[in-house]
Structures are given as C-alpha cells and as structure tokens.
Amino acid sequence: MVSFSNFFKCARKTPIVGGSAGSATDGSKYAKWSKEQLVERIIELERDNIPNKRRIDTVAIADSKSKKKVKKNRKKEFDYSNYSTRFIALKFAYLGWNYNGLAIQKEVTKLPTVEGTILEAMNKCKLIPSMVPQEYNFSRCGRTDKGVSAMNQVISLRVRSNLTEEEQMDPQNDVREIQYVTILNQLLPADIRVFAVSLRPPPGFDARFSCKARHYKYIFHNSGLNLTKMEEAAKFFEGEHDFRNFCKIDGSKQITNYKRTILSAKILKISNNFYCFDLIGSAFLWHQVRCMMANLFLVGQELEEPQLIPDMMDVVKTPQKPIYEMASDVPLLLYDCKFPDDVEWIETNVDDYKSIKYGKAVDALTLNYQIKTKVAEVFKQILHFEDVDFTDKTRINLGDGKGKIVNKYEKMMDREVMQTVETINAKFKQRKDKKK
Missing domain, CATH: 3.30.70.580 (Pseudouridine synthase I, catalytic domain, N-terminal subdomain)
Incomplete structure (x- = not known):
C-alpha cells in the first residue's frame, strides 16, 4: 500500500527534465500537483490495490487451511x-x-x-x-x-x-x-x-x-x-x-x-x-x-x-x-x-447385550432365507409343477435338486477311468521341471 509520506518524498525528489512537466520522465508530473490533487491520487491508487490485497489474503488463507486439512487428514501410522x-x-x-x-x-x-x-x-x-x-x-x-x-x-x-x-x-x-x-x-x-x-x-x-x-x-x-x-x-x-x-x-x-x-x-x-x-x-x-x-x-x-x-x-x-x-x-x-480336552475355550455370553445384538443379525438372516423358501413354494404351486420325474431317462441325484439327466445309466465299473495317481503325479512333476 502507498503511504502519504513516501508518496510526497518520491514526488519532491523526482527531477524535471527539459523544464516542463509535459516533457518530464515518468512520475515527474506529480511535482507541480497541489496537496489536494496528490491526496486524491493516493486514495485512487489505494482503491485500485484493495482487490489485489484481498485476493492475496484469500489465497494465503486458503493455502493455510489446505495445509491444516492435509495435516489433519494424514493418518498417524499405527506402530x-x-x-x-x-x-x-x-x-x-x-x-x-x-x-x-x-x-x-x-x-x-x-x-x-x-x-x-x-x-x-x-x-x-x-x-x-x-x-x-x-x-x-x-x-x-x-x-x-x-x-x-x-x-x-x-x-x-x-x-x-x-x-x-x-x-x-x-x-x-x-x-x-x-x-x-x-x-x-x-x-x-x-x-x-x-x-x-x-x-x-x-x-x-x-x-x-x-x-x-x-x-x-x-x-x-x-x-x-x-x-x-x-x-x-x-x-x-x-x-x-x-x-x-x-x-x-x-x-x-x-x-x-x-x-x-x-x-x-x-x-x-x-x-x-x-x-x-x-x-x-x-x-x-x-x-x-x-x-x-x-x-x-x-x-x-x-x-x-x-x-x-x-x-x-x-x-x-x-x-x-x-x-x-x-x-x-x-x-x-x-x-x-x-481338539484335545486341554484347549480352554471362552465362549460368548448369550445374555450379554452385544451377543444378543449380533445374534439378532443371525436371526434376521435366517428369517430372510425362510421367507425365500416360502416364496419359492408359492412359486411352485402357482406354476402347477408336480413331483414327477422322467419316465424314459434317468436323473442321477447329486443333492442339488436338479441332478444329472442321462438317457441310459452306465454302471460304475463299466465307465471310462481317469489316469492313475502315479501318472498324474509324474506328469505334473515333468511340467514343473521344464519350467525351471
């Protein structure tokens, strides 16, 4: 910011070249100004500088806040x-x-x-x-x-x-x-x-x-x-x-x-x-x-x-x-x-509030599956599916409700077989040795 005293000193020391204000170097025109004109000019210059000052202060404050935020967000390493x-x-x-x-x-x-x-x-x-x-x-x-x-x-x-x-x-x-x-x-x-x-x-x-x-x-x-x-x-x-x-x-x-x-x-x-x-x-x-x-x-x-x-x-x-x-x-x-009897297990207290709380989550999960089961039963009833099986084919039970359907069942001892354990182990070892 331009001060009054510095401005006046600057104006007095500025030399006049060629004997006229019009031909003076930059700044010499203020030598012949009245006090009122100079004061008015100073106010004008200060007014022009205010937005810049605010901008600089705003940037400085934002930068300061950013540094504080980074410092705050920086998690301390767990030792x-x-x-x-x-x-x-x-x-x-x-x-x-x-x-x-x-x-x-x-x-x-x-x-x-x-x-x-x-x-x-x-x-x-x-x-x-x-x-x-x-x-x-x-x-x-x-x-x-x-x-x-x-x-x-x-x-x-x-x-x-x-x-x-x-x-x-x-x-x-x-x-x-x-x-x-x-x-x-x-x-x-x-x-x-x-x-x-x-x-x-x-x-x-x-x-x-x-x-x-x-x-x-x-x-x-x-x-x-x-x-x-x-x-x-x-x-x-x-x-x-x-x-x-x-x-x-x-x-x-x-x-x-x-x-x-x-x-x-x-x-x-x-x-x-x-x-x-x-x-x-x-x-x-x-x-x-x-x-x-x-x-x-x-x-x-x-x-x-x-x-x-x-x-x-x-x-x-x-x-x-x-x-x-x-x-x-x-x-x-x-x-x-x-496990051996000497392993001492500390089990959760079923009467404890936290145990009850997490037990309720399991209750909700169980109920969710039960509801889905009932919905699936209604689904089956609406579609009128009966518990019938194929008459000319065999459905091999695999425990998943669907099984595997075959035209004709082949006895286990008549089926194709896998390679022997020794052959499978030897082939894997051979492939592994080649990669070395």
Whole structure:
C-alpha cells in the first residue's frame, strides 16, 4: 500500500527534465500537483490495490487451511512395536454359499473367501499387521470348498494384545484383554460369526495338526432314495481304507498315500423328510466327502448295489477312478472339529447385550432365507409343477435338486477311468521341471 509520506518524498525528489512537466520522465508530473490533487491520487491508487490485497489474503488463507486439512487428514501410522502379541485360537461358523471357499487365495476371485474376510477385519482393527498369513503363524483346521459351510471351524494365529507376556499368563487379566470376539463380530457380515476364543492354547498348538477328528454332515431329501441300502453302504466306509477313488486327484500336491481313517459313517434323520450323511474321520482328502456322497446317492437310487463302496476302495480291483459327477457343495457342512480336552475355550455370553445384538443379525438372516423358501413354494404351486420325474431317462441325484439327466445309466465299473495317481503325479512333476 502507498503511504502519504513516501508518496510526497518520491514526488519532491523526482527531477524535471527539459523544464516542463509535459516533457518530464515518468512520475515527474506529480511535482507541480497541489496537496489536494496528490491526496486524491493516493486514495485512487489505494482503491485500485484493495482487490489485489484481498485476493492475496484469500489465497494465503486458503493455502493455510489446505495445509491444516492435509495435516489433519494424514493418518498417524499405527506402530505395532508399541504392543505385545499373543498366540490365540478362534472358533467361528459361516454359511459358505456366498464365498469362494475357506482359504485365502493369492489370485483375485469373483467371490471373497471366508478367511480373506476375517483377516481383512482383523487388519482393519489392527489385530494383525498385514493380509499375509505367514507373518503371524497362521493355521486353519479343515479347509472347505466353495459353497461349503462350517459350524465349528478353527484358526490359530498371533495377534496384538493389550497385555504384556507376563500378564497374559494370568486368567485374572483376561477382562483387560482386547475383546477379540466382540470386535470381530462388529466388522464381519452376519453369515460369518466368531463365537469362542482360546487365549492360552496348549504349547505347540496348531489349528490343523492338533485337530483329532473332523465331523461332517451332508444334508439331503429322502425323495426316491432307499435309506436302508444307503445305511448299509455307508458302514463300508468305516475303518482305514484307500480313498483315491473318492477324491479329486491333484498332481500339484504330489500325494502318494490316500489311506484315511473313518471313525463313524451313518445315515441320520434330521426332520420330516430331511436326512444327513453323518461322517467322522481323522482327516480327509480334497472333495472326499462329496465323492463319497455321490456314490451313496447311486446306491440309494438303486442304480448300484451297496457292494459298490468296498469295490471302489479296493485299489487292486479298481486301480483307476471311474469318471463320475460328485455331489453338490451347498448341502455339505463341516459340523465340528474335535481338539484335545486341554484347549480352554471362552465362549460368548448369550445374555450379554452385544451377543444378543449380533445374534439378532443371525436371526434376521435366517428369517430372510425362510421367507425365500416360502416364496419359492408359492412359486411352485402357482406354476402347477408336480413331483414327477422322467419316465424314459434317468436323473442321477447329486443333492442339488436338479441332478444329472442321462438317457441310459452306465454302471460304475463299466465307465471310462481317469489316469492313475502315479501318472498324474509324474506328469505334473515333468511340467514343473521344464519350467525351471
């Protein structure tokens, strides 16, 4: 801004060239101005400078606000080194048909995985530092496929803790610990629920290798099935057998031992016309339960005799797996995982407000599916569809309600077979060696 005193000094010191104001250099014309003229000129100059000043001040203020906003929005990096960690185990349940299986996957898939959803929630609330399971001693109990549900799944891993390592050993300090179950259920969708935590698993505990047995249930409708024959066939599964003809053979795993022990195999009634194949075993192969169920359906439809089961487990009689469709994924659930008795589980208090709150979310989810079932029944009634089947064709029951329709059923022992386990493993190894 131009001041009065400076303007006058400038005007007095400005030399006059050529003896006239008209020929003076720039600024000399003010030498002969009156005081009133000079004051008027100063006011005029100040008026012209005001908008620029305002603009400059506005830019400065905006810049200042922008810097403050950036500083405010800049999240402080969470420092995990300021906290202790502890090794825990979690029990949870999930409905699998909205997920691409349990295990987290490296590649991006159309559907999320159950583990990916859980680990993402853990990472969000800063229980784990990343989505890389290997960084925190992660282990899962029973891997389930796309569409398969679980009622008592277990994972073990190392997470952030509010307590020191010494404090963690005393159960009296548990009330001061992070409420893992509650926090996770706040972030997880209603079809995944964590319901128990083990804060002090036994030394050497591993969710996979510490599991003593896995209990599966495959739910099915009894329409068109001979349940007596299915029960007779199921009993053949009990004991130690070679199940290479009851699984999906994967060369990348290079499995050579296909023997597994089945502790119990039964056909049990659930309600009305619904039954389940109730199966308990120490360990299972990939798709094993679904392949077992597919063969039981064939026996139940009286397309095969119960003797099919021991014949398929006899690798001398049936050295190569016959080609057949495995049963649907949706009716299968991992019902329970059995661990040693020394694993102490802290279950959620069903009377607690937060437990009731998240239980209501499950109630709403269940009611939603029940309503959809009733709507589908009305849909069927309106369209006048009767419970009839094909007379000149065979519909092979696969547990999904649709099945597979064939013109003529071909006996299992007369079908084309897959390559032997040894051939599949050798071919995969050969391809892998070529890439090196």
